[in-house]
């Protein structure tokens with residue numbers, strides 16, 4: 001271990017840490033701190049951590065959610081709770097709970113306050129929410145299933161990059177007859193549906209596009225009240241288009257969220273007003289013609305190029321030339337130096353859907369292949385997702 005390198009990194013952490021109150025300052029401090037940890041940890045320790053600690057830490061979090069540990073800890077608002085009390089409420093074996101909590105404390109997910117006594121942290125409090133726990137529950141189920149057969153899958157396919165939506169790693173490993181979304185929404189899978197819907201609300205970690213871009217320039221102002229301003233295609237429970245409306249109530253025009261029946265059924269139609277709801281399969285012709293904007297957030301990343309072309313072509317046919325736009329809010333992977341979020345979600349898309357996160361070149365090729373063009377790529381504050389404005393070519 002080069003001590004001069006460590007000293008340099010320590011200085012970098014100290015200097016960037018002082019600016020950690022701003023978003024970019026925090027990100028620079030975190031990146032410096034990660035480099036410091038990487039330099040301090042020996043390669044053998046790193047391998048050991050990946051071999052058993054990291055996968056089992058996620059499993060312990062998943063169990064903690066199931067046992068409602070984080071909800072219980074949150075109820076005590078950061079005060080220490082003896083294992084005996086936690087075990088009593090959860091009816092879980094106190095010896096087991098102590099082992100799980102000790103592991104979670106090593107990652108600062110809970111705080112070990114004294115022998116056999118633990119308290120909540122901001123992370124455990126987020127895990128106590130439907131959104132935080134939904135992210136873990138949804139991803140744990142998909143990733144642990146896919147990982148169980150990932151080596152077998154690639155060996156059998158000569159290590160080819162997966163691009164067939166009907167032959168994803170998840171589908172091979174689960175033995176499901178159904179595509180992932182059809183499986184999530186199948187009758188009897190209510191726990192999975194709930195986790196999936198909550199994960200969708202959770203997954204945008206930073207600035208939303210509508211908080212960051214000049215809305216007037218993107219949408220060119222309001223519509224008449226009876227005209228459609230924006231259709232959120234594959235918009236899940238509509239939380240996102242509602243967020244847009246709440247941020248910009250002055251922009252007039254109808255707002256519609258479209259998704260598969262189970263997502264639409266989960267929406268409280270009163271709560272989401274003025275957003276209208278509509279069941280729609282985006283592999284069929286778009287029923288709302290001539291909207292000002294068709295908005296796709298993290299929809300195309302679920303599908304390989306051939307399926308994306310079908311989705312985009314259905315929107316293209318509904319667009320009014322010189323008026324309608326498609327707004328795509330997706331990760332645009334940098335050519336060099338992609339970060340953990342961009343590369344991690346890319347792997348998640350690969351194992352679940354045989355799809356990928358795309359670079360700007362990949363986006364351009366895909367969009368141009370269906371007679372559309374990208375007219376602008378907008379950075380959205382500190383978010384990994386960018387806003388691509390797309391028009392008829």
Ligand SMILES: C[S@@+](CC[C@H](N)C(=O)[O-])C[C@H]1O[C@@H](n2cnc3c(N)ncnc32)[C@H](O)[C@@H]1O
Nearest residue numbers: 181200234235236259260263280281282297298
């Ligand atoms: C990754 S999620 C993104 C959801 C939402 N746009 C967001 O960012 O939270 C993909 C969405 O596509 C929906 N979906 C999948 N297949 C669909 C189809 N054939 N037609 C319409 N929606 C579909 C899913 O139900 C899900 O809500």
